Amino acid sequence: MSLLADRIGAPSVVRGAPFPLLIAQDVLDPASAASLAHDFPRYRGAGFFPYAVADCGPSMNALVAELTAPGFSDRIGDLLGIERLSQYPVLVTICRALNLRHGTIHTDSQSKVASALVYLNPEWAPSHAGCLRFLSSGNDIEALVAPEIKPVYGALTAFRRTENSFHGHLPYEGERRVIQIAWLVDADAVDRKTRRGRFSRAIKWLSGRIDGWFGKGRDKDAAHLD
Numbered sequence: 001m002s003l004l005a006d007r008i009g010a011p012s013v014v015r016g017a018p019f020p021l022l023i024a025q026d027v028l029d030p031a032s033a034a035s036l037a038h039d040f041p042r043y044r045g046a047g048f049f050p051y052a053v054a055d056c057g058p059s060m061n062a063l064v065a066e067l068t069a070p071g072f073s074d075r076i077g078d079l080l081g082i083e084r085l086s087q088y089p090v091l092v093t094i095c096r097a098l099n100l101r102h103g104t105i106h107t108d109s110q111s112k113v114a115s116a117l118v119y120l121n122p123e124w125a126p127s128h129a130g131c132l133r134f135l136s137s138g139n140d141i142e143a144l145v146a147p148e149i150k151p152v153y154g155a156l157t158a159f160r161r162t163e164n165s166f167h168g169h170l171p172y173e174g175e176r177r178v179i180q181i182a183w184l185v186d187a188d189a190v191d192r193k194t195r196r197g198r199f200s201r202a203i204k205w206l207s208g209r210i211d212g213w214f215g216k217g218r219d220k221d222a223a224h225l226d
Helices: 030-039 058-067 070-080 187-213
Strands: 013-015 021-024 048-050 090-098 112-119 156-160 174-184
Touching (some): 021 070, 058 112, 070 112, 174 187
Antiparallel strands (some): 090 174, 112 156
């Protein structure tokens, strides 16, 4: 098993205000790092794409199975104050790289109950760019309510979606490996977001490098509706 679930709990940063969130470190087995790197999907295009078994190798598929198991869901739900989070359908998306337009401030859509992010980057430059921030404002990337999260191997964060669950990061371009687990309100929402993600992947495949130019000069405090 790659997931060290016992690391998610007491050692974590858990905050209830302004919205429920948690931050944990070292939740992935160091011995699995090489196999997960080898088995990570090789997407053409930047951003998050719907998980597909065929895109991943065995160790990645095993990790996704662990992250979508009822026990993991309910553990996250308990920490975020959500009763039986496992009752909600799950959407898994995976990102290998980002463009500069990504990471603008948002709350997530109303169809999301909660989200968790697990990072798989072996190291990160001594920079704030690309580090996730939880915020008290929808128009100020410096309004942190918790320590920013460097997206290094084994870092995990989760939060409950609310009307003020603002989050984002400073503009970053390049490889940034992460698995996102989203618990949605119903199966229709999962189907809708999956279709949209597949369409987005096809468009990015066709557009190639042109995709990287859109939003390249965005302001660091830029926000969007999700």
